[in-house]
Amino acid sequence: MRTTAAFLSIMLSRSIAFTFTRSVPRASTRLLSSATENPPMYALGVNLAKQIGGQFNGLIDKSSPEMDAVIAGFRDTMKDELVVDPNAFLAEHGPELNKILQERASTVVDKMKEDGAAFAKEFLECNEEAIKTESGMIYLPMVEGEGASPSITSSVEVHYHGQLTDGTVFDSSVQRGQTISFPLSNVIKGWQEGLQLMKEGGKATLVIPSDMAYGDQGSGETIPPGATLKFEVELFKVSN
Numbered sequence: 001m002r003t004t005a006a007f008l009s010i011m012l013s014r015s016i017a018f019t020f021t022r023s024v025p026r027a028s029t030r031l032l033s034s035a036t037e038n039p040p041m042y043a044l045g046v047n048l049a050k051q052i053g054g055q056f057n058g059l060i061d062k063s064s065p066e067m068d069a070v071i072a073g074f075r076d077t078m079k080d081e082l083v084v085d086p087n088a089f090l091a092e093h094g095p096e097l098n099k100i101l102q103e104r105a106s107t108v109v110d111k112m113k114e115d116g117a118a119f120a121k122e123f124l125e126c127n128e129e130a131i132k133t134e135s136g137m138i139y140l141p142m143v144e145g146e147g148a149s150p151s152i153t154s155s156v157e158v159h160y161h162g163q164l165t166d167g168t169v170f171d172s173s174v175q176r177g178q179t180i181s182f183p184l185s186n187v188i189k190g191w192q193e194g195l196q197l198m199k200e201g202g203k204a205t206l207v208i209p210s211d212m213a214y215g216d217q218g219s220g221e222t223i224p225p226g227a228t229l230k231f232e233v234e235l236f237k238v239s240n
Contacts, residue, residue, distance in 0.1 A: 050221060058108040058224065059101055109216050109226035113209075116228025119165040120207050123230075130205075137190050138207035139197050142232070147200025150184050150238045152192060157181040157237040163230045170222040170229075179236060188213050195235060203234040 060066050076082050082089075120138055124130050130140040150156050159179050162171040173180050184192055190208030198204055208229045210216070218225035 053221070056101075059104045105225065108224070112224055112226035112228075115165055116209060116226070119228055119230075120209065123207055130207075133193065135189070135193060135212055136209045137193055137212055138205075139194055140205040140207075141198075141202065142205060143201070143203040143234075145199030145202025145235060148238045149197075149199050150195055150235075151240070152185050152196070153183075153240065155181060155183045155239040156195060156235060157239075158195075159234040159236070161232045164223070165228050165230065174232075181237075181239075190229070191231070191233075194231075195233065198233070198235045200235055200238055203232070206231045206233060 060070060077086065120132075120136075123138060123140075124132060127140050130138050132138050157179050158181075159173050160171075161169065161174045163169050169175070184195060188208070190206060190212035193212070194204065194206040194208070206229075208231065210226045210228055213227065213229045214223050214225075216225050218227060223229070
């Protein structure tokens with residue numbers, strides 16, 4: 001079992017480089033005074049919460065005293081106001097923390113996989129032309145291409161629109177208005193398999209189970225652990 005320090009170091013290691021986006025909803029008019037008095041530092045707090053908090057989606061009840069305790073621990077540590085030795089405190093309570101998080105993570109992953117399986121079953125029933133491959137990926141041709149098909153060693157240029165099974169868009173080159181090119185060997189297994197079934201000029205929907213996508217780890221704050229993913233992919237160019 002991982003120690004708490006090891007667990008947290010893994011979770012936080014992805015959050016060192018801060019990234020910001022300009023395409024965000026309008027800010028609430030009920031900002032705290034610190035947001036208006038020192039917006040850059042408030043923005044740092046918002047960014048930390050977005051990057052770190054996403055790792056714990058579904059693991060902490062945001063409406064319960066648990067969240068207050070998490071925030072209090074963060075605040076006291078950041079302000080050097082801890083009344084106990086932090087290493088000793090983590091050593092004492094870390095095992096219990098790990099047990100709680102692992103149990104909850106397992107429950108979240110199992111629920112996501114059940115929802116994904118139900119979505120895939122309904123998708124197949126509603127789309128007669130869809131096929132399910134041996135890997136469990138579902139392939140639905142939308143537009144048949146007439147050009148070359150890629151191999152695993154090819155590079156491809158595509159447009160894609162990625163969604164969770166609840167319809168949430170987690171990534172979309174279509175929305176950005178710009179195609180993307182990459183070596184096929186560098187992407188998730190579901191894409192590797194699905195795109196090799198396509199030809200240049202073609203368009204298809206891929207329903208990819210978690211073990212062909214990002215597995216039980218998920219990806220950042222946008223793709224939950226165990227998530228089944230749905231992509232609409234348009235293949236423009238194949239380069240060998």
